[in-house]
Amino acid sequence: MVLVLQGHDFHFETENICRLFLPQEKILTVREVPDVVDGVLAVAAVEQRPDGAHIRCTLKLDDFFGEETATVAAGTPDFTAACELETAKALYRLFVRLFGIEQSWGVVTGVRPVKLLRSKIAAWGVEAATRWLTDVMLVSPAKVALSLRTWEAEDKLLQQTTPSSFSLYVSIPFCPTRCDYCSFVSHTTERSVKLIPTYLKLLCEELKVTAEVAKTLGLRLESVYFGGGTPTSLTAPQLQTLLSAVERHFDLSTVREYTVEAGRPDTVTADKLRVIREAGVDRVSINPQTLSDSVLQTIGRKHTAAQFFDAYELARKAGFPHINTDLIVGLPTDTAEGFTRTLDGILALQPENVTVHTLSMKRASNLVVRHLSDYSGGEQAAAMTAYADRMLTADGYHPYYLYRQARMVGNQENVGWSKDGHDGLYNVWIMDESQTILACGAGAATKLKDPYSPHVERIFNHKFPYEYNDRFAELIERKQGILDFYARYPLSKEASR
Numbered sequence: 001m002v003l004v005l006q007g008h009d010f011h012f013e014t015e016n017i018c019r020l021f022l023p024q025e026k027i028l029t030v031r032e033v034p035d036v037v038d039g040v041l042a043v044a045a046v047e048q049r050p051d052g053a054h055i056r057c058t059l060k061l062d063d064f065f066g067e068e069t070a071t072v073a074a075g076t077p078d079f080t081a082a083c084e085l086e087t088a089k090a091l092y093r094l095f096v097r098l099f100g101i102e103q104s105w106g107v108v109t110g111v112r113p114v115k116l117l118r119s120k121i122a123a124w125g126v127e128a129a130t131r132w133l134t135d136v137m138l139v140s141p142a143k144v145a146l147s148l149r150t151w152e153a154e155d156k157l158l159q160q161t162t163p164s165s166f167s168l169y170v171s172i173p174f175c176p177t178r179c180d181y182c183s184f185v186s187h188t189t190e191r192s193v194k195l196i197p198t199y200l201k202l203l204c205e206e207l208k209v210t211a212e213v214a215k216t217l218g219l220r221l222e223s224v225y226f227g228g229g230t231p232t233s234l235t236a237p238q239l240q241t242l243l244s245a246v247e248r249h250f251d252l253s254t255v256r257e258y259t260v261e262a263g264r265p266d267t268v269t270a271d272k273l274r275v276i277r278e279a280g281v282d283r284v285s286i287n288p289q290t291l292s293d294s295v296l297q298t299i300g301r302k303h304t305a306a307q308f309f310d311a312y313e314l315a316r317k318a319g320f321p322h323i324n325t326d327l328i329v330g331l332p333t334d335t336a337e338g339f340t341r342t343l344d345g346i347l348a349l350q351p352e353n354v355t356v357h358t359l360s361m362k363r364a365s366n367l368v369v370r371h372l373s374d375y376s377g378g379e380q381a382a383a384m385t386a387y388a389d390r391m392l393t394a395d396g397y398h399p400y401y402l403y404r405q406a407r408m409v410g411n412q413e414n415v416g417w418s419k420d421g422h423d424g425l426y427n428v429w430i431m432d433e434s435q436t437i438l439a440c441g442a443g444a445a446t447k448l449k450d451p452y453s454p455h456v457e458r459i460f461n462h463k464f465p466y467e468y469n470d471r472f473a474e475l476i477e478r479k480q481g482i483l484d485f486y487a488r489y490p491l492s493k494e495a496s497r
């Protein structure tokens with residue numbers, strides 16, 4: 001499609017609105033209407049006059065032609081932002097007329113709607129902030145209610161973090177095979193088995209250095225998270241080595257949550273779970289994504305629903321107090337009835353957490369690269385998230401974290417649902433960027449949070465395991481940046497005690 005911007009430079013929000021309705025289209029943003037346009041032509045013009053900004057947007061496709069106008073009076077607070085929003089909304093109204101569908105998140109295009117809501121609540125109070133989401137940002141009543149409930153749960157968890165709090169993230173970027181919807185930088189164990197011994201040796205070294213830095217700074221470890229990839233791609237002795245290194249180098253006495261993602265059921269064994277549990281891990285994720293074997297096959301996830309049930313039972317027997325199961329709505333070939341069966345099957349198990357993701361059509365995933373799926377299941381995805389909201393609520397779960405990604409089927413969202421007392425702390429803290437995360441391993445990103453303001457800086461590790469192994473010394477040097485950061489944003493003496 002062609003997007004013509006005249007009299008302004010609001011390409012960020014206007015392109016986002018186009019992407020909501022035409023996620024697969026390449027958007028050509030220009031200043032003049034081209035002589036020939038193949039497909040959708042949108043023109044967004046803003047004219048500044050003494051009384052304010054006059055906005056005129058048009059949209060054309062085949063026989064459809066629509067026009068929407070708006071004005072922003074001179075002297076309106078945050079005048080430029082108001083002009084950008086009104087231009088985006090005029091375009092939004094045109095797309096709604098063209099396609100006959102409203103977006104349930106309206107013109108909210110950012111990835112963290114609850115963070116947006118929180119900032120508005122802080123400024124105006126709950127009532128005015130929710131009214132703004134509905135009336136100005138055009139968010140549906142169901143999503144407003146979901147955001148509010150999530151905000152309430154999140155808020156309690158955010159209050160539990162202190163200036164000296166930090167979490168530790170340990171990256172295991174290996175998986176037994178690569179799922180077709182995944183764009184994660186993970187290597188199949190088959191291809192990278194030779195890299196693993198060196199990787200683990202160096203990772204233990206990085207954990208040691210990181211622990212020393214945390215100790216020097218007087219930081220307090222609140223949660224540990226092993227993610228990936230699939231940490232349980234490692235063998236039980238390999239896991240034992242890593243978990244022991246964490247225990248040896250860090251003070252775990254202050255840890256309130258210790259998670260290992262055992263994402264792929266086909267990697268879970270009783271031995272591995274025993275080792276993990278004995279190390280003090282209290283939270284695992286066992287992720288079916290769907291309980292339909294044929295959908296699992298379609299998405300290239302090389303396990304069956306039966307393997308999920310076996311792995312889940314092993315985790316229960318191993319005594320984990322918090323088990324999470326991840327599901328995905330909008331998977332190719334899945335149906336609303338299929339998702340109903342999946343969710344009902346999961347609810348019969350009563351896991352403490354259920355995370356309902358919406359499929360994100362990542363450009364680097366096989367689904368997109370090989371054109372194995374498209375966005376056509378939008379309405380169905382919306383029906384699936386609505387069913388999840390209804391059934392999980394009825395079964396005593398509440399939403400406690402929520403985020404969105406680009407290119408989600410039906411522009412839905414990802415929501416972590418939890419039984420009371422089982423909310424995942426790390427998930428909320430990382431999502432809200434409310435505390436420092438010291439991250440180790442390939443592909444990991446350390447996030448350094450100013451103890452007394454929202455300011456965050458990042459230090460990136462090498463992306464791939466082979467780079468991590470080959471250029472480890474350079475990476476350890478980068479860790480110095482943690483000390484530099486806290487020299488610029490120091491903890492008060494009381495906080496670092």
Ligand code: SF4
Binds near residue numbers: 174175183186229
């Ligand atoms: S298990 Fe997870 S990280 Fe690994 S390939 Fe599949 S989706 Fe990606």
